[in-house]
Amino acid sequence: MSSPIRYYYDLMSQPSRALFIIFRLSNMPFEDCVVALRNGEHLTEDFKQQINRFQRVPCIHDNGYKLAESVAILRYLSAKGKIPEHLYPKYFVDQSRVDEFLEWQHMSLRLTCAMYFRTVWLEPLLTGRTPSEAKIETVRMHMERNLDVVEEVWLEGKDFLTGSALSVADIFAACEIEQTRMADYDVRIKYPKIRAWLKRVRQSCNPHYDVAHEFVYKISGTGPQAKL
Amino acid sequence: MSSPIRYYYDLMSQPSRALFIIFRLSNMPFEDCVVALRNGEHLTEDFKQQINRFQRVPCIHDNGYKLAESVAILRYLSAKGKIPEHLYPKYFVDQSRVDEFLEWQHMSLRLTCAMYFRTVWLEPLLTGRTPSEAKIETVRMHMERNLDVVEEVWLEGKDFLTGSALSVADIFAACEIEQTRMADYDVRIKYPKIRAWLKRVRQSCNPHYDVAHEFVYKISGTGPQAKL
Numbered sequence: 194m195s196s197p198i199r200y201y202y203d204l205m206s207q208p209s210r211a212l213f214i215i216f217r218l219s220n221m222p223f224e225d226c227v228v229a230l231r232n233g234e235h236l237t238e239d240f241k242q243q244i245n246r247f248q249r250v251p252c253i254h255d256n257g258y259k260l261a262e263s264v265a266i267l268r269y270l271s272a273k274g275k276i277p278e279h280l281y282p283k284y285f286v287d288q289s290r291v292d293e294f295l296e297w298q299h300m301s302l303r304l305t306c307a308m309y310f311r312t313v314w315l316e317p318l319l320t321g322r323t324p325s326e327a328k329i330e331t332v333r334m335h336m337e338r339n340l341d342v343v344e345e346v347w348l349e350g351k352d353f354l355t356g357s358a359l360s361v362a363d364i365f366a367a368c369e370i371e372q373t374r375m376a377d378y379d380v381r382i383k384y385p386k387i388r389a390w391l392k393r394v395r396q397s398c399n400p401h402y403d404v405a406h407e408f409v410y411k412i413s414g415t416g417p418q419a420k421l
Numbered sequence: 422m423s424s425p426i427r428y429y430y431d432l433m434s435q436p437s438r439a440l441f442i443i444f445r446l447s448n449m450p451f452e453d454c455v456v457a458l459r460n461g462e463h464l465t466e467d468f469k470q471q472i473n474r475f476q477r478v479p480c481i482h483d484n485g486y487k488l489a490e491s492v493a494i495l496r497y498l499s500a501k502g503k504i505p506e507h508l509y510p511k512y513f514v515d516q517s518r519v520d521e522f523l524e525w526q527h528m529s530l531r532l533t534c535a536m537y538f539r540t541v542w543l544e545p546l547l548t549g550r551t552p553s554e555a556k557i558e559t560v561r562m563h564m565e566r567n568l569d570v571v572e573e574v575w576l577e578g579k580d581f582l583t584g585s586a587l588s589v590a591d592i593f594a595a596c597e598i599e600q601t602r603m604a605d606y607d608v609r610i611k612y613p614k615i616r617a618w619l620k621r622v623r624q625s626c627n628p629h630y631d632v633a634h635e636f637v638y639k640i641s642g643t644g645p646q647a648k649l
Contacts, residue, residue, distance in 0.1 A: 260518075342475070
């Protein structure tokens with residue numbers, strides 16, 4: 194008899210939140226294995242040997258099979274029939290359009306939103322030093338170059354990133370963008386399409402979206418409805 | 422009747438080289454559509470409208486269907502039966518191990534090798550300014566942190582990154598690492614496993630590997646055999 198997937202995650206991590214929402218929306222049972230990144234639980238030798246050789250989250254254990262990298266995990270579970278087709282298409286042409294987004298985001302949206310978050314929120318917290326205005330301006334500019342592409346290219350003429358309905362692409366993207374709230378960035382001011390799209394993504398994913406973002410809302414002090 | 426895939430690429434781009442080698446190894450016919458990045462051919466409005474809305478290479482047109490992002494393209498062509506199973510497995514468990522590498526590399530190996538190349542070679546060429554020793558040291562440290570993972574984790578106990586035989590993971594990785602040659606970095610000095618693995622990858626992919634890297638060898642002035 195097979196056990197449920199063991200899911201190692203921390204809701205402070207963007208791809209951890211994305212998979213959490215996707216698993217919940219998919220009604221996929223999983224064993225909750227919370228890893229407290231803030232306590233360095235992923236940095237021990239034991240974690241490296243037993244859980245994930247890359248010492249990161251998210252990752253899964255499926256009856257002994259260990260897999261890391263959120264997008265690889267999503268595809269693996271989709272192939273096992275655990276993810277509904279409307280979230281990640283099975284027809285290869287439709288799937289390629291979602292894949293195109295999932296591959297695009299790493300070095301563009303994800304990288305630059307994470308850099309903004311790290312520079313403005315995380316590093317000051319860890320080091321006690323405030324970043325210079327020039328540094329903040331640079332990371333904001335890099336991030337906004339990619340938000341421009343989301344607004345003008347991905348959301349051009351459609352309600353969701355890869356079509357007329359929600360897919361995993363929207364969930365991964367929203368989790369990256371929500372992270373910047375904690376660094377007091379409000380994406381809704383400059384980007385009306387992203388603003389309306391984020392509302393749609395949240396509505397399509399709730400109650401799981403709000404559960405996953407509870408800590409983000411708390412830190413940012415804005416609450417889920419703020420400025421929406 | 423369907424036409425061959427139109428492949429838009431520039432062999433100066435790492436993922437362009439990777440797909441070029443994969444297509445050649447797969448005996449997949451394609452129409453050569455070379456885009457000279459150095460002349461800014463990808464930056465025109467016409468390119469954006471007609472070829473790739475993200476204004477990058479590589480990308481393909483398959484009888485009118487436009488797709489960007491090298492990993493998404495690979496998966497799409499694999500689903501169409503154009504890529505042999507030994508290069509990209511069809512069995513989902515084996516495929517997930519290759520996917521794990523393809524997803525891992527974006528923000529780690531690819532990002533940091535590209536930053537090193539850009540800082541040490543490309544930016545000085547474009548701006549005429551030499552980077553400071555401290556800056557070079559920083560980008561080298563970031564890159565070597567990821568080369569350490571390739572050496573110690575990915576190549577631990579096996580001949581190729583994802584198993585005992587060549588897969589697309591090796592080809593993508595090798596093309597990123599070869600790029601740093603142009604910035605006079607010799608990965609073979611500190612990394613004996615990477616050194617031996619690069620030899621195996623080149624041998625498994627030739628003559629296509631050397632064709633794809635002709636310009637890299639020329640710029641680096643080392644030639645394919647140098648220091649191997």
